[in-house]
Amino acid sequence: MKDLKALVSSITIACALASSASSIAEAAQCTGTIRVIAQPRDGLTLLENYKDEFAKLSGGADFQIDYLNENDRRAKTKADASTIGKYNVYYIDEANVALFAKSGWVAPLTDYYPADYDYADFDPGRQKVATYDGKVWFAPLTGGGDLMVYRKDLLEAAGIKPPTTLDEYIAAVKALHQPDKGIYGTALRGQRGSGANVWRWMPYFKGFGGNWFEGDKPVFDGDAALKATETYLEIFKYSAPGSQTGGWDEAVGAFTSGQVALLIESTPLVGMALDPKSSQVADKIGYLPPPTPLTGGGYGHGLAIGTKANKTEEAKQCAGLFIAWATSKENEQRRLEEGQFSELNRTSVMTSPKFAELYGPDLGQALADTGKVTAVNFWQNASWPDLGDRWGIILEELITGTRTDIKEGLDELNGFATDLVGRSQ
Template sequence: MKKLQLLQTGWAGLLVVAALAGCSNSNNPDKQPGSAENEAKPGEGIQGRTITFVTGSHPWVDVIKPLIPQFEKETGINVRIQGYFEDQLTQKLTVQFTARSETPDVFMYRPLQEGKLFFQSGWLEPLDAYAGQDAEYDLGDFSPQSIRSSTVDGHLAGIPIVTEQQILYYRKDLLKEAGIEVPATIDELEEAAAKLNHPEQGVYGFVARGQRSPLVTQVSSFLYSEGGDFIKNGKAAINSPEAIKAFETYGGLLRNYGPPNAINMSWPQASAFFAQGKAALYTDANSIYRALDTEESKVRGNVGFAPFPSGTKGSMPYNITSWGLAINPKSPNKEAAWAFIKWASGKSVMLLTQQAGNPGPRSSVWKDPRGTIGFPEQLAAVFRQTVNGGIDHDRPQTVDVAAAREQVGKIVQMVITGETDIRQSADQANAALQALLDEEAE
C-alpha cells in the first residue's frame, strides 16, 4: 500500500500516520461484505445497546436530534451524540480510527472528500449486505448518482443522506427589466452576464466561488457539460480541450463580469454577495438557497431557480452525495449502528428531513408532494428535474483530494486574474495530477 502524503492542511502529518496505520488493516477486496469476520450476525439482540453517533454541523442534524428519542423508544437502543464543526470532524474521526477505537459506532462523513481515504484505510464498514438484502429498506429507491457517490472500489461505503446538484440562481427583476430570458445554455449565460454587468451601479453580471479549492466543485459542471472530466480512463485530463474551454469560461465569467475580490470568495462570500443584491447571476449548489431567503436578504422574493445551463454536451451538472452515514468496522455494535442508519435514512424520516430543506436521495420522497414543501415551488421543480441526472462527483476522485483540487484550482485562478494562455500551466498541472494518481496506484 502506497504511503499517503497529505500535505495540504495543518494536520497533514496526522493524516499520513493515520493512513499508513489504516493500510495495514485495509479492507480486503476479496472479502465479501457481510462476512462473519466483518459484520455482526443478523438477529443478534440489540436492545439495551448504546451507540455513539458523531455528527458534523449541518441542518440535517438539527432535524434528526429531536427525533432520536422516538428511535430509542422503538428499538431499545440508546444513542449518544457527539457533534463537531465540519473542519473538526475529519480530524476527530482520523484520531479515533488511527487509534483503532471502537467508537464512534456510526458517523457522518463526506463521501467525495474522505470516502476513498477512509475506505482504503479500513475505516468504513462495507454496507452492501446490510442495505442490499433488506427489501423493506429499498436501496433501489436511492438515486443512482447518490449511490455511486458513496461507492468505493465497488463497495457501498456509506448511505447517502444529503444530496446536492449545481443550479443557476438569477435575479427575476433584473432579467425582466432587461428583457432577457433565463439562460438555458452556457453561451446564453455569458451573454446575459455581459448585458447585466453594471459595476458603476453596484451590480455585477455574475458571481461564483473563486477561492482555489472551493471553486473546483463549481467549475466541475462547466467541465462535464463540455464533455470533459478531471480524470478519464484512469488518466488525468485537466489539460484536455474540453477542460481548457470550461476553465476559461468559468474563470472568464468571474474576471469579466464578477466582483474584483472574486478570487477570495467561497460559497459564504459568494452567496452573501448575491443576497446583498450585488449580482444578477449565480451558479452554486441548490442547498445554498437558504442563504438567499433570510430576512436580511435584499433579493428575497426576487430569486429565480433554473437547471444548470447546457454546454456542448448538454446540461451535465454534478449530482452528488454531500453527506452520508457510515459504520466503524471496529464497532462491537454494528447491528445497532445499522438499525440507526436504516431508521435515519428510511423513507419516513427522510421525508421529515427533506421537508426541513435538506435535499435527499430517495426518489419516492421527491415524488411525494409532502417532500417538496420545504422548498420554493420553482426550486422544487428544478430538483425533480435534476435529481436523477448529472454526474456523480464534483471533484477529482483521488485519495488526496486536497492536492488534486489544488492543481485544478490554480489553473482557473490564472484565468480569473487575467492570464490569456493557460495551456502550458494546464499541462504542468495535469502532469502533477497524473503523478499523484500514479503514486496512489502503487
C-alpha cells in the same frame, strides 16, 4: 387548524414508524450505545428529541453523537477508523469516501440498511456521490447538485428568457452586467481549493467532455480543460466584486443581497434565497437546472458503518438500523416541518405537497430535474484533495492575473498528477 395539521402529521409519522418497526424487528435487536462522530447538522440535533423512539425500534439501544467542526471531524474520523475504532458510525463526505471505502474502514451500507427504509428514494445525485467502486457507502444527510437561480425581474425587464444553454447563459450574464447600477452578471468562486474555485470550474470541464485520467495517465491538459478554463475566466469578467478570492459565502451573499442577476451554485443556495430572513430578493427569483452542457457538481455528506467498532454482523446490523432510522422518510419529514431545507435528501419529500406548500410548486420539480444531470465531477480517489487543491492554487493565480498562460498551468498540473499517481502506487 395548525394544531390539527401538526396532530395529523404526528399520527402519520407514528403509524409509519410502527409499520417499519414491525417489519424489521427481527432484523436487529440492539442494546448499549451506538457511538457516532459527526459535524454539527440541524437534522442530527433533531434526532436527540426522539431517542425513546429509536430505543423502542431497536430493542433498547441508545445513541451518542459527538460533534466536531469539519476539519477536526475529518482528522478524527480518519485517525479513529485506522486505529482503535471507538465509533460505530462515521460521518463521511464526498472528499473522503474513496479513502474510507478503499481502506476497509467502512462497510458497504446497503448490506445492512433495512430494505423497508427505501434507499432508492434518495435523490439520484446523492446516490451517485455515495457510491464508489460500484457499492454504496453512506446514507445522505445533506448534499445536492447545482441549480441556476436568476432574478426574474431583471430578466423580464431586459426581455431575456431564462437561459437553458451555456451560450444563452453567457449572453445573458453579459447583457445584465450593470456595475454602474450595482448589478453584476454572475458570481463565481475564485478562492483556491478543491471545494472552492475548482468545484465551480469542474462542471465546465466535465460538460466539455473532460476526464481526469485514462487509467493512470492524467489527461486534463487537453482541449476540454483548456476550453473550460478559458470559459471560466471569460465569465469571471462579469463576476461580483470580492468573488475573485471568494468562495461559497461571497457568491451566495452577493446574490441574496440583490447584486447578482444569474448564479449557478449548489442547491442549498435556494433555501437561503427563498428565505426572507436571509434574502433581499426572496420574491424575485426563479430556478432551473444548469444550462447544457454543464453537469451539476454532485456532493454529499452522510452516515457510514465503521468496521473496527462493529466487529460482528449483528453490530453492523445495529449501526445500519440507526443510520436507516436517522435518514428515514419520517425523520426527513420532521426536518421539512422544521424548515431544514439543506437537510432534505429524499425524492418523496422534495416532491411532497408539504414541500410545495413551503417552497412553491416548481422547486421540487427543478430539484428532480437537476438530479438527473448531477454528476461526480471530481476524481474519486483518496488523493483527490491533493490534486484538487494544487489546481486550485494555479486557477486562483489565473483568475487574479498573477499567472497568464493557461496551457502552462495545465501542463504543470499534469506533471504534478503524474508524480502523485507514482507515489501512491
